[in-house]
Amino acid sequence: MPIVIKNGRVIDPASNTDRVADVLIVDGRIAGVAPNLSSPRAEIFDAAGMIVAPGFIDMHVHLREPGFEHAETIESGSRAAAAGGFTSVCCMPNTKPVNDSPTVTSYIVERGRSQAVVNVFPIGAITKGSAGEELAAIGAMKAAGAVAISDDGLPVMNARVMRRAMEFARSYDLPVIQHCEDLNLSAGGDMQEGAQSVRWGLRGIPAASEDAMVARDLLLAELTGARYHVAHISTRHAVAMVNHARHHGLAVTCEATPHHFALADQDMAPYDSNYKMKPPLRSASDRAAVVEGLAAGVISAIATDHAPHPGSEKMQEFERCPFGIIGLETALALALEELVLPGKITLNRMVELFTTGPDAVLRLGRGTLAPGAPGDVTVFSTDLSWTYDVNQSFSRSRNSPFHGRTFRGGPVAAVVNGQFAWKRG
Amino acid sequence: MPAGLLGIEELDRAEIEAILARAKDFQPIQSQTVKKLDTLRGKMIVNLFYEASTRTRTSFEIAAKRLGADAVSITASGSSVSKGESLVDTLNTLAAMRPDAIVMRHSASGAPHFLARHLPTPIINAGDGTHEHPTQALLDARTILDRRPTLEGLRVAIIGDIAHSRVARSNVHLLSKFGVEIVLCGPASLLPVELGQLAPGVRLTTDIRQAIRDSDVIMMLRVQLERQHEASFPASEYFRFYGLQLKHLDLAKPDAIVMHPGPINRGRELSSEVADFQRSVILNQVENGIAVRMAVLEKVIG
Numbered sequence: 001m002p003i004v005i006k007n008g009r010v011i012d013p014a015s016n017t018d019r020v021a022d023v024l025i026v027d028g029r030i031a032g033v034a035p036n037l038s039s040p041r042a043e044i045f046d047a048a049g050m051i052v053a054p055g056f057i058d059m060h061v062h063l064r065e066p067g068f069e070h071a072e073t074i075e076s077g078s079r080a081a082a083a084g085g086f087t088s089v090c091c092m093p094n095t096k097p098v099n100d101s102p103t104v105t106s107y108i109v110e111r112g113r114s115q116a117v118v119n120v121f122p123i124g125a126i127t128k129g130s131a132g133e134e135l136a137a138i139g140a141m142k143a144a145g146a147v148a149i150s151d152d153g154l155p156v157m158n159a160r161v162m163r164r165a166m167e168f169a170r171s172y173d174l175p176v177i178q179h180c181e182d183l184n185l186s187a188g189g190d191m192q193e194g195a196q197s198v199r200w201g202l203r204g205i206p207a208a209s210e211d212a213m214v215a216r217d218l219l220l221a222e223l224t225g226a227r228y229h230v231a232h233i234s235t236r237h238a239v240a241m242v243n244h245a246r247h248h249g250l251a252v253t254c255e256a257t258p259h260h261f262a263l264a265d266q267d268m269a270p271y272d273s274n275y276k277m278k279p280p281l282r283s284a285s286d287r288a289a290v291v292e293g294l295a296a297g298v299i300s301a302i303a304t305d306h307a308p309h310p311g312s313e314k315m316q317e318f319e320r321c322p323f324g325i326i327g328l329e330t331a332l333a334l335a336l337e338e339l340v341l342p343g344k345i346t347l348n349r350m351v352e353l354f355t356t357g358p359d360a361v362l363r364l365g366r367g368t369l370a371p372g373a374p375g376d377v378t379v380f381s382t383d384l385s386w387t388y389d390v391n392q393s394f395s396r397s398r399n400s401p402f403h404g405r406t407f408r409g410g411p412v413a414a415v416v417n418g419q420f421a422w423k424r425g
Numbered sequence: 426m427p428a429g430l431l432g433i434e435e436l437d438r439a440e441i442e443a444i445l446a447r448a449k450d451f452q453p454i455q456s457q458t459v460k461k462l463d464t465l466r467g468k469m470i471v472n473l474f475y476e477a478s479t480r481t482r483t484s485f486e487i488a489a490k491r492l493g494a495d496a497v498s499i500t501a502s503g504s505s506v507s508k509g510e511s512l513v514d515t516l517n518t519l520a521a522m523r524p525d526a527i528v529m530r531h532s533a534s535g536a537p538h539f540l541a542r543h544l545p546t547p548i549i550n551a552g553d554g555t556h557e558h559p560t561q562a563l564l565d566a567r568t569i570l571d572r573r574p575t576l577e578g579l580r581v582a583i584i585g586d587i588a589h590s591r592v593a594r595s596n597v598h599l600l601s602k603f604g605v606e607i608v609l610c611g612p613a614s615l616l617p618v619e620l621g622q623l624a625p626g627v628r629l630t631t632d633i634r635q636a637i638r639d640s641d642v643i644m645m646l647r648v649q650l651e652r653q654h655e656a657s658f659p660a661s662e663y664f665r666f667y668g669l670q671l672k673h674l675d676l677a678k679p680d681a682i683v684m685h686p687g688p689i690n691r692g693r694e695l696s697s698e699v700a701d702f703q704r705s706v707i708l709n710q711v712e713n714g715i716a717v718r719m720a721v722l723e724k725v726i727g
Contacts (some may be wrong), residue, residue: 318533
């Protein structure tokens with residue numbers, strides 16, 4: 001059935017659109033953006049007073065399938081994505097087995113088609129088993145549907161292996177996404193190294209562990225000419241180095257997570273593992289640099305690093321708990337509340353960070369309301385008061401530090417390929 | 426959160442003074458022929474030790490018994506822990522047996538704080554990782570106050586592996602609340618600069634002579650080899666630069682005392698002569714441990 005989204009403020013950075021209009025979606029594709037659109041038999045969605053944008057893309061999630069279905073599945077994760085206003089997600093390869101072969105890539109693509117309510121794009125591993133030694137079947141994974149390569153969760157420590165990976169990825173025109181962490185510097189650490197870790201007697205992860213890896217990789221990106229993307233950037237030096245590299249014409253991009261622009265180490269509840277993730281919540285000045293990077297255009301995308309872990313794993317001594325938090329359902333609200341409402345970025349810039357920004361890195365052909373584009377639309381509100389109850393989450397996991405927070409503004413509906421994937425109840 | 430004792434940081438000066446005063450009341454009992462009171466008769470205390478400890482566990486056990494309470498001690502090896510039970514499940518099981526308090530030592534910083542959020546039973550922290558060891562700081566303060574009229578205005582040097590020391594952190598929090606001038610000293614790899622922000626009145630130095638100069642109290646810390654996850658300093662030269670030797674004591678105030686939380690490593694963090702030095706109060710600390718823990722148990726359960 002066609003859909004007409006009526007009378008919303010349509011923000012489409014790809015076409016420089018920001019005006020009140022209707023959006024018509026027919027046969028799974030955008031049919032037009034103009035006032036007073038209609039279509040026989042169309043489902044009408046009244047978006048008066050709301051924002052209508054191209055479907056949001058989250059280029060960094062962990063869907064845990066195959067292998068860790070007790071934490072999340074492609075189906076449950078996709079429902080959480082839709083409820084967060086996302087219409088496309090890119091899933092990292094640290095599944096069991098690791099997505100390091102076209103067989104696993106095809107499996108994820110197939111499960112995405114049959115189970116997910118949003119578009120699922122797999123990211124293939126850089127190395128076999130993400131062990132950092134032998135390159136994975138990069139070309140074959142791309143042919144099977146991989147949109148990038150990454151060993152996320154782990155960095156490629158060996159510089160020579162990373163160099164070769166970048167060279168191969170360039171041959172197939174794939175971006176290389178790195179989880180930037182020098183494991184020798186971060187070994188054993190559980191949170192940002194600083195006054196808070198010293199006070200709590202927890203072992204620290206220095207910002208230098210991220211900075212050192214970003215610095216090395218930027219040199220390799222220059223050496224190889226590869227498209228290189230820093231996942232979940234979190235330090236002020238890393239943001240400055242990426243900015244420098246971009247000014248020098250390197251094909252370098254980066255993303256930031258909502259928790260890194262919303263929180264710093266000083267905001268952590270003591271020994272609460274819902275604040276434990278990698279990279280860790282950094283210092284207040286690092287957080288400010290991430291916000292500045294989002295505003296200035298150094299950072300291209302907001303990505304959640306949605307990392308579900310079951311309660312039993314997070315209900316342990318802090319040092320034993322795994323890293324990571326869920327984030328799909330709170331990302332948009334956090335961006336509005338922490339970035340747009342305080343005037344750090346405009347609403348248009350925020351939409352870019354969720355649409356054209358990630359699409360420019362991954363070239364999915366989405367993130368736009370141009371006629372003929374896939375019918376992915378996100379509807380959200382900037383003055384909707386709602387409280388996040390993680391126990392109502394579509395995710396199978398409950399590890400969020402934002403449980404109980406009341407937000408001003410958030411997602412209202414998600415249309416994926418011309419069908420409603422979620423509407424606020 | 427039930428009232429337990431998780432750390433010194435959360436206590437205010439009046440609460441600390443009350444415990445120290447009550448501990449003083451309990452001091453004479455330690456040398457009486459009959460050492461038993463019935464203040465906590467019928468109460469049950471579980472000592473749950475996930476880390477080896479002789480003195481702290483024994484001290485808590487004796488303190489409980491001298492107050493007339495029953496005490497059960499559990500050590501991690503040989504319990505359900507080694508059968509893979511999670512910490513929360515173990516504690517829930519123990520809590521279901523309705524003890525009046527759980528005294529807990531654990532190698533993970535914050536383990537008692539995490540449990541206190543999920544358990545109805547008061548928890549007394551007997552040392553958590555590299556975070557706090559509140560009863561140690563209380564007994565150290567009691568020991569100093571046995572020899573000085575007040576803590577105010579004293580100069581205390583704490584020397585050794587500060588980074589990994591829960592004793593240092595608890596002492597810093599306690600002494601700072603009483604306006605003590607605190608000098609923390611150790612090799613830079615064991616002395617993160619952020620320690621300077623732990624509490625008001627803290628200074629850092631890597632020079633043991635500077636630390637000791639004009640001090641009223643010298644607290645030596647054990648070199649915690651079990652918490653060194655890598656070589657933070659060359660062990661062969663530790664004693665030469667950070668071990669306390671008799672010659673150093675000339676730099677301190679003439680009546681300065683030497684303290685150590687034990688167990689001591691003669692020849693590693695202090696010379697044998699210093700350990701046996703007449704102004705070394707290491708055994709008084711042990712004795713005060715019982716009085717202070719009686720005061721804490723009474724406060725939490727009584």
